[in-house]
Amino acid sequence: MQRVKKAIIPAAGLGTRFLPATKSMPKEMLPIVDTPTIQFIVEEAVKSGIDEILIITNSNKHSMENYFDLNYELEMRLKEAGKNDLVDLIRQVASLANIHYVRQKEPKGLGHAILCARTFVGNEPFAVLLGDDMVVNQGKPALLQLVEAYNQKTCSILGVQEVLHTEVNKYGIVTPSREVKDGKKLFKVVDMVEKPDIDKAESDYAVLGRYILTPEIFDILSHTEPGKNGEIQLTDAIRDLMVHQPVYACDFVGTRYDVGDKFGYVKATIDYSLRRADMSKKVKDYIKELAKNFN
Numbered sequence: 001m002q003r004v005k006k007a008i009i010p011a012a013g014l015g016t017r018f019l020p021a022t023k024s025m026p027k028e029m030l031p032i033v034d035t036p037t038i039q040f041i042v043e044e045a046v047k048s049g050i051d052e053i054l055i056i057t058n059s060n061k062h063s064m065e066n067y068f069d070l071n072y073e074l075e076m077r078l079k080e081a082g083k084n085d086l087v088d089l090i091r092q093v094a095s096l097a098n099i100h101y102v103r104q105k106e107p108k109g110l111g112h113a114i115l116c117a118r119t120f121v122g123n124e125p126f127a128v129l130l131g132d133d134m135v136v137n138q139g140k141p142a143l144l145q146l147v148e149a150y151n152q153k154t155c156s157i158l159g160v161q162e163v164l165h166t167e168v169n170k171y172g173i174v175t176p177s178r179e180v181k182d183g184k185k186l187f188k189v190v191d192m193v194e195k196p197d198i199d200k201a202e203s204d205y206a207v208l209g210r211y212i213l214t215p216e217i218f219d220i221l222s223h224t225e226p227g228k229n230g231e232i233q234l235t236d237a238i239r240d241l242m243v244h245q246p247v248y249a250c251d252f253v254g255t256r257y258d259v260g261d262k263f264g265y266v267k268a269t270i271d272y273s274l275r276r277a278d279m280s281k282k283v284k285d286y287i288k289e290l291a292k293n294f295n
């Protein structure tokens, strides 16, 4: 069995939901307190045993590449100022993983972005992490739960959780096979639809930005026609993959934030600051104070 050693992080979106901030900076660099969202995603891959990472970018993403590189001038200045702890902090970022980049030249959708990773991945299973979905838990990272499911089933694994029925039209929704019993955390999938109408969804299990895919997906993607919103959809290609290979869903454990959404971003920021030893008390006291004036 081949192990999962590589991960793809698509980051070529325009970030329209965060304009005007994203007019001149990539949305992946928006920080949760002091850490860009993309760093949380890279760290999840690394904690899941993967340190060869390909980020799919576009022409507006230089600051992200600089972020994961060394910055000698800043290091020198920090050293001169005696701030060696900060030197260590910025160095750590540059040594997190082996990060590679490839550009998606046209915004043709998630499926097209993944196809740009074909040469990097070769003929191996690989992980996909979407930057808008941040998952936090005290135990195993979400991606590691999928990797373990892959090691058990040796087929493509989709990271899912149940979402509110009124929100199924925001996600790729899977149809579990009939043998699924309540409470099963790993189950076979027989169909998948990108952003179905609420009254047509077959379940409330939504794919939340984590995938392990077998390399056969690339041939399929190279023939996938534009689907929902005129984009080449990864969901449509996975649906085709199911005809040839089993595909499983892993109902992973963890709190997931949609940091591509303004309210999701604020929630992630508050929760993260409450978990930080250097901020927790101040933030709690502030929220208590604020809450006194809530109706």
Ligand code: G1P
Residues within 6 Å of the ligand: 110, 130, 132, 133, 170, 171, 172, 173, 194, 195, 206, 207, 208, 209, 234, 235
């Ligand atoms: C993408 C996928 C969708 C998935 C979602 C998770 O949609 O196409 O299947 O459920 O990410 O966040 P997007 O949010 O990029 O429109």
